[in-house]
Amino acid sequence: MKKYLIPFITLLAVSTLSYMYNLVSFILLMLIALSLAFLLAAGILKIFRRDLDKKWLKIPLVIMTVCITGVFIGLFRPLEQAIINTGDASEKLAYAYKTDQGDRMTVRAYLGIFKDNMAKRDSIRLEQVNKLYKENQISEPIDKFYAAFIFHHSKKSAYFEIAQKLANEAASVLKLKDDYVVQWLAKATYDRWMVSLGKPEKYGTQDKFSVSVE
Structure with missing residues (x-):
């Protein structure tokens, strides 16, 4: 025993x-x-x-x-809700970024049986961030970084263009010049946008992924 x-x-x-x-x-x-x-x-x-x-x-x-x-x-550990609907734009973007990264730090993100669920969570975040973008509520540099990260996890060329614009604006700000992730995202979003258009990437940041060009 x-x-x-x-x-x-x-x-x-x-x-x-x-x-x-x-x-x-x-x-x-x-x-x-x-x-x-x-x-x-x-x-x-x-x-x-x-x-x-x-x-x-x-x-x-x-x-x-x-x-x-x-x-x-x-695998049975519950995920946090994908977005929050309370607070200002900065709080919503920070939370969406947190869950976006949190989802990708789980084993289920790499298992096919959870693919649809993870894609749905990405879609929920994208819908909220796109709404904030269209309403011109994304103005702070760090908010642009958060939003760009959500946009660059989409599947559409049009969203990659927005991601590149926001990421580049965030990376151009002096206080974020030395932030590695911010600077990396500016390059990654540009490469992803170019690849989605059938053009060669510039910085060599991309793996294979599927897109829908619009």
Whole structure:
């Protein structure tokens, strides 16, 4: 009975942490990869050493079981609502940016079964930010940066053009000149806009992605 106690407590602790913190799931995935690599190496070694103690195979299997369970439990961690409808434009943009980045720090963002849900959340943020843009409520440099990030996660060339305009304006402000992410976004939005138009990128920031040119 005692030999199952430690694995059970470990499983409970890992599952709890994975449910509470998104980063834990990524750490668990790394441990799973390391365990698989160890099992592969042990399997090769066993070909040459048939007397290899089987406990060296059980340990990574236990680790993998705990980690896989933890990742699975983490998938049930509820996401924050995509946007807020209270507060001024700056508060709405800051919140939309936070959830945009938060969504991309979850394992479910990289799993196909959650693709539609994540796309819907992007669409909700885009709709709100586009409304603020059309109403000329985006004026502060940092607000332009937040808005540009949301626009550049769209799928339309017209939105990439807006993203580039806002990101470039934010990057041109003196107090944001040394902000790496702001400066990177100005380049990334330009490249994404150009690629969406079938033109070569300038800064080499883009991976493959699909767009709808309008």
